[in-house]
Amino acid sequence: MGKTILITTGFIILLMMSACSNNFGNMDPPHNDKEMPNHHMNHSGGNHNSSDNHMAMMGHDHDMPLQSSTGNNEMKVPPILESDKETENDVYYTIDAQQGQTEIFEGVQTKTLGYNSSFLGPVVKLKKSQTAHVTLKNSLDEETTFHWHGLIIDGESDGGPHRVIQPGEEKEITFDVQQDNATLWFHPHPEGKTAKQVFDGLAGLLYIEDEGMEDTYEYGENDFPLILQDRTFDDEKQLDYRAVKDPDGTMGETLLINGTVNPRLTVNKEKVRLRLLNGSNMRNYTIKLNNNQSFEQIASDGGLLNEPVELNKIQLTPSERAEIVIDFSQFKTNEDVELKMDDGTVLLPFKMNEKEETESENKIEQSTTPVTINDEVLKKPVSKEITLEGMGRHVSINGKKFDKDRIDLTQKQGETEVWEVYNKPDMMGGMIHPFHIHGTQFKVISINGKKPPKNLQGYKDTLSLDSGDKAKIAVKFIEKGTFMYHCHILEHEDNGMMGQIKVE
Ligand code: C2O
Ligand code: CU
Numbered sequence: 375m376g377k378t379i380l381i382t383t384g385f386i387i388l389l390m391m392s393a394c395s396n397n398f399g400n401m402d403p404p405h406n407d408k409e410m411p412n413h414h415m416n417h418s419g420g421n422h423n424s425s426d427n428h429m430a431m432m433g434h435d436h437d438m439p440l441q442s443s444t445g446n447n448e449m450k451v452p453p454i455l456e457s458d459k460e461t462e463n464d465v466y467y468t469i470d471a472q473q474g475q476t477e478i479f480e481g482v483q484t485k486t487l488g489y490n491s492s493f494l495g496p497v498v499k500l501k502k503s504q505t506a507h508v509t510l511k512n513s514l515d516e517e518t519t520f521h522w523h524g525l526i527i528d529g530e531s532d533g534g535p536h537r538v539i540q541p542g543e544e545k546e547i548t549f550d551v552q553q554d555n556a557t558l559w560f561h562p563h564p565e566g567k568t569a570k571q572v573f574d575g576l577a578g579l580l581y582i583e584d585e586g587m588e589d590t591y592e593y594g595e596n597d598f599p600l601i602l603q604d605r606t607f608d609d610e611k612q613l614d615y616r617a618v619k620d621p622d623g624t625m626g627e628t629l630l631i632n633g634t635v636n637p638r639l640t641v642n643k644e645k646v647r648l649r650l651l652n653g654s655n656m657r658n659y660t661i662k663l664n665n666n667q668s669f670e671q672i673a674s675d676g677g678l679l680n681e682p683v684e685l686n687k688i689q690l691t692p693s694e695r696a697e698i699v700i701d702f703s704q705f706k707t708n709e710d711v712e713l714k715m716d717d718g719t720v721l722l723p724f725k726m727n728e729k730e731e732t733e734s735e736n737k738i739e740q741s742t743t744p745v746t747i748n749d750e751v752l753k754k755p756v757s758k759e760i761t762l763e764g765m766g767r768h769v770s771i772n773g774k775k776f777d778k779d780r781i782d783l784t785q786k787q788g789e790t791e792v793w794e795v796y797n798k799p800d801m802m803g804g805m806i807h808p809f810h811i812h813g814t815q816f817k818v819i820s821i822n823g824k825k826p827p828k829n830l831q832g833y834k835d836t837l838s839l840d841s842g843d844k845a846k847i848a849v850k851f852i853e854k855g856t857f858m859y860h861c862h863i864l865e866h867e868d869n870g871m872m873g874q875i876k877v878e
């Protein structure tokens with residue numbers, strides 16, 4: 375019996391391999407076991423699940439379980455970057471990509487990369503309407519770029535693969551901050567090397583704040599970023615990207631939140647705002663509270679939702695953000711409260727402190743400019759079609775791989791166009807591709823012909839598409855330049871699942 379299954383499985387794999395090579399040309403050499411395409415899909419309850427009609431057994435998503443957090447270490451909170459100078463309208467920052475060593479595990483130094491530190495980066499705060507001057511320094515021994523994920527910025531300053539800064543060099547960019555309150559982030563984007571540099575630690579947060587808006591939350595008190603990343607460490611507790619790299623997206627069994635292994639978070643019994651960022655190379659997280667209590671989502675990728683949305687589960691694919699508010703005053707002090715994944719993995723246990731009754735409830739002012747899609751846009755025909763396809767090294771967009779000398783699309787500055795993005799299933803079922811566009815925040819018109827759920831009705835820069843999903847999005851570029859659009863599974867991006875649009 376066991377033998378039959380083995381032989382059958384082997385036969386199926388052989389079949390798939392030959393099918394692949396027929397269809398896509400050259401086949402990769404066999405990889406290690408975890409890349410064999412017989413893993414179960416990691417669907418994990420999307421907001422808009424398309425039916426699981428594809429052959430799950432033959433899906434090529436991964437299933438590397440994540441270890442639960444023991445809660446042994448208080449979660450680190452990244453520092454806020456101090457400006458070099460700030461005047462009434464201008465702010466100056468320096469961001470330095472560097473190598474270093476970090477004590478992630480007690481008593482062990484791990485070689486890591488970071489911005490202005492040995493690992494990860496500080497929170498860069500920008501105020502709406504300010505002019506920002508940022509000096510970008512590359513102290514690494516390899517080339518890098520500085521990309522502002524989710525920021526509305528001109529193509530020159532956006533830090534895509536063309537904007538390489540050589541080791542030892544620096545460059546200043548200047549831009550006006552035009553967005554409302556938002557949790558954005560920055561990371562490297564050098565061609566073919568993004569995944570490794572992010573894996574090794576290059577990722578930081580970028581907050582946009584609108585000073586005119588009331589917001590009683592306090593950073594590090596009851597307003598915390600949570601950068602979720604999974605990593606594999608070798609026997610010496612080092613990050614060896616080459617050894618664990620997977621062309622379909624590298625996963626790890628060790629969870630880090632803000633670089634903290636086995637994190638816990640101590641909170642007061644009050645409303646606490648968590649700014650979640652999936653900073654992983656490919657893992658999707660479906661996050662809920664262990665007691666199934668509901669929480670509120672107040673913001674998506676590009677800023678505040680029109681109104682808080684009550685949820686008891688949220689899915690984040692790579693690069694997506696969500697700000698959620700959990701009301702800890704509803705729990706008993708010694709109650710076990712934790713953030714969990716759908717499959718039961720503990721992400722973050724909480725420890726609760728009593729809070730003085732007298733203090734008023736934390737709140738944030740609702741956006742005064744609600745996100746809406748007007749009729750004129752809704753009536754527009756689709757003018758850009760994007761098809762995401764393939765797996766591993768054979769990924770493509772509209773049948774092509776990234777070529778930095780080829781412009782794939784053009785769009786007029788300030789004009790809204792309707793893009794239709796399709797995640798085409800393949801013979802092995804397919805997988806989630808998080809579709810991201812640089813230099814814009816778009817609006818989701820529909821997913822599979824239906825209006826998106828409430829928490830996808832705000833500004834987005836990355837949209838998770840399940841295999842077979844077709845979405846319509848309204849895209850407008852405020853700034854000129856050449857911008858990337860790509861799958862945010864970093865290995866897919868590195869493998870060429872990326873195109874460029876020129877905005878004039
Ligand atoms: Cu996080 Cu090209 O993007
Ligand atoms: Cu981006």
Ligand code: CU
Pocket residue numbers: 769806807808861862863866871
């Ligand atoms: Cu992808």
